[in-house]
Amino acid sequence: MEARTEIPPGTLYMLILRTLLRIGPMHGYGIAQHIQQISQEVLQVEEGSLYPALQRMLIKGWVVGEWKQSENNRRARFYSLTPKGRKQLAAELAEFEKVTAAITRVIQPA
């Protein structure tokens, strides 16, 4: 089994929200695939963390689920962003950029 890079803690919500914003309503597998492709296989989303995260986002009202036909002709839950989810994404992005910039400054060679 190849070594997988763990998704940095706390960023999974942001990744899911960003994905949904970019590609519109999508089911869980699609979201995982998308994150994997865009990150050029660096970020692997475990099912064990993806579905609990989606459930929590449903509770918080950041996403809503809708059952539709998927590409393999099976029923699947398609998640889409709510206005609350957009707001959350904006907040998380701002926070993430702030932290990244700060980390970059710390590790830059002087």
Next chain:
Amino acid sequence: MDSFLRRLLYYFRKRQFEAELDEEMQHHAELSGRPKFGNVTLLKEDSRAMWTWTLWEQLGQDLRYALRTMAKNKSFTALAALSLALGIGANTAIYSFMDSILLRSLPVKDPEALVMMTWQSNARDEESPHSISVMHGVHTRSGSSYNDPRKGYVSGIFPYAAFELFQKDDSVFASVFAHYQPTPFNLNVKGQADVANGEFVSGDFFRGLGVPPAAGRLIIADDDRAGAESVAILSYGLSQSRFGGAAQAIGQSILINNIPFTVVGVAPPEFFGVNPGIAPDFYLPMHANLLLGATTRGWYLNQNVYWTEVMVRLRPGVSIAQAQAAWAGRFHQWVDSTATNDQERADLPELAIKEGGGGLDALRRRYSKPLYVLLTLVGLILAIACANIANLLLARSASRQREMALRLSVGASRARIVRQLLTESVLLASLGGVLGLSFAIWGIRFLTLLLANGASDFRVRADLNWHVLGVTAALSLLTGVLFGLAPAMQSTRVDVIPALKEIRGSQPRTPHTFWRINLGQTLVAGQIAISLLMLVAAGLFVRTLSNLQSINLGFNRENILLFQLNARSAGHQDPEIASFYGDLRTRFSAIPGVRSVSLSDSSLIEAGTGEPIGVLGAEPNPANRILTVGPSFFTTMQIPILAGRDFDERDRPGSPSVAVINELFAKANFGNQNPLGQRLVLNAGPVRREMEIVGVTKDARYGSLTRDIPPVVYLPYDQGFPQPAQMVYALRTAGDPLVLVNTVREIVHQADTRVPVFNVRTQTAEIDRSINQAIVFARLCTAFAILGLAIACVGLYGTMSYSVARRTNEIGIRMALGAERGGVIWMVLRQVFLVSIVGLGIGLPVALGTSKFVESFLFGMKPNDPVAITVAVAVLIAAAVIAGYAPARRASKIDPMVALRHE
């Protein structure tokens, strides 16, 4: 908040939600081509946890599971619940008494704002308040005066002038009221006479307490003055029993000590006055005491006569400290002005304002220490029971190791399993608590009987109120956690792989076994230590009781009937009253089965009257005591006469004044001289009584059993001061004294229907009542100690049995290699001894260190009584050996072949 709604929705459509999640993951699996992922169950569990109020959900699961486990192990559950029920029940019963005696507030408006006025003084003489020179006269019955080892003499009674002084306050007191309870009255309602308690209260008493009437009106300021109409307020109970209702009593006339009073009101049912110890049957205005006592007029004027108790309702927001600060100086100034010379200024009372919300504290002072001791003992029983259940759970956790390992391996967190095991133990404890309540109800009844011991005026009514029930619930919860936590932590500390590999049914062996067994033995050692404490306590109390019972009384307690009459309060006056009493004595003598009759102003056990009496021409010793008695007193009580004679029919009013002294008085005043014919004098202010000594008796008990016998002078009751009031008759009978009670009542009723017979008891019962605390302690502690020891022995037996079962193989091998059966028995017993000695090693120093706390309960021995301690240790070791012998014997019966095949 909308997330709350979404969760709620989930709750109703749980099945659908879970099916959807399942389908979603199935879909994922199909698309990814990997048939299964990770720990599906855990994942589902996790997401379910997100949606629900997991805690409740899991609690429900845990409870269901716990119930199943308990149902499966019926005998374990029954044993554990029963021992817990005993422990919790005993604690609840004792606590309900503490609640009713120590913690309950008066049923009045805003009791927190009530304070009691008291004072304290560094009196030198420990026995008598008369040593505080500023007090020239003292009249109290409530027990609000006592010696405190730290504060000196503490008292709640004041001169009337002090009460008037407090009433002048304009800054911190909202209401000031006085009250006191004299000796019981003769109450005559519609021709039926009885003895009743009455309380004199000042005009602001009911208003200050904030008590509303149940009917009519209560006493107001205008009732409380000399010459006001004679009005009375009845207690609700009396209005019910005598008039059939509160409303019917209003306007009725009653006779109190033969003086007519009009009932104008009835107090509410829950109100019992301000003394939880004695509930008044009626209330009278303070100044009505002028009608009911000849000497009371002087009390209002004399600043040195201390007689009334004072309570105060503080203004809102005023603290006790503020009131104390505002008044300490003012009171000091006033009391200083009442002293007339330097000697009187020496030990002046200093004001001390105390909490008053619980009413007078005599009852609390009397019972608080005994109750704390009892609570400690029942607490220890509960501790032993807890240790036992912890031990049983430990043993059981071994057999549940596979289950735990399995659950850990499929992803249950350790905290989750601990929580589930704790749910089981708390449920068990709750079961014990519920059962315990029924034990408690029974225990309260039993304790009430035990504490009252036949006393008709025992007013403590303990019951299971919400407060007590709350404490019981908390206690059950606490014990559940207490005995459940260690085994729960223990059983989740499992190495999963070896535990799972273990063959079903064989003895689990993990690296922790060693530690666990030690934990079990530690618990047993603790139980033995606690048992020792209780055995020592029981030994001390039993020996105290036997010391008390073997006290030489100086008279014969068997076959004596005692009862009281008070002809004076029924209307008899001097000099007729003396012949009334004398005639009754003659009539009682004629009852068949009565050998001899006499009378005295109080019974020997309750005697305690001091008057300035001594040898003519010498300074009277203040320790001298008197007892006024009738003819044949010494014959009736069977007190041996050493010289001279008993009183007889010759000694009448008008005949030569005589006295009989006891041996101590004779020794102290006459040495080796013959006291017969010598003259004594009683010199109390204006009254003077001279008398000739006609007899010397052996020393007999005078006052409580544990006090030293004082020098006593016995005087005929009808030859002058002090004039007879109440009388206690003593009938020496041939058989059971109690069969004569009805005859006695009939005779008194025929003589005068206004005179009730009260306080009927045998001499033996009276003595038992006076040492009631010792009897209660000896019985309860013995019962507790036996119970504790039994539980501890069960614990020891269980632990040793478990240890033997676990070592079956080892013992089998030993025996196969030639170990003797005796050697095996010894091997097991050695462990028993080891545990016992560790327990004794802990318990003995604790017992030695703590026994001094019960010193005040002991009589005739030191707290570290070697007999009590030796017996306790011997009993404990014997019990341990008996408990340990059965497992040891079983070990020696192990067949090596069977044991080895066992593997």
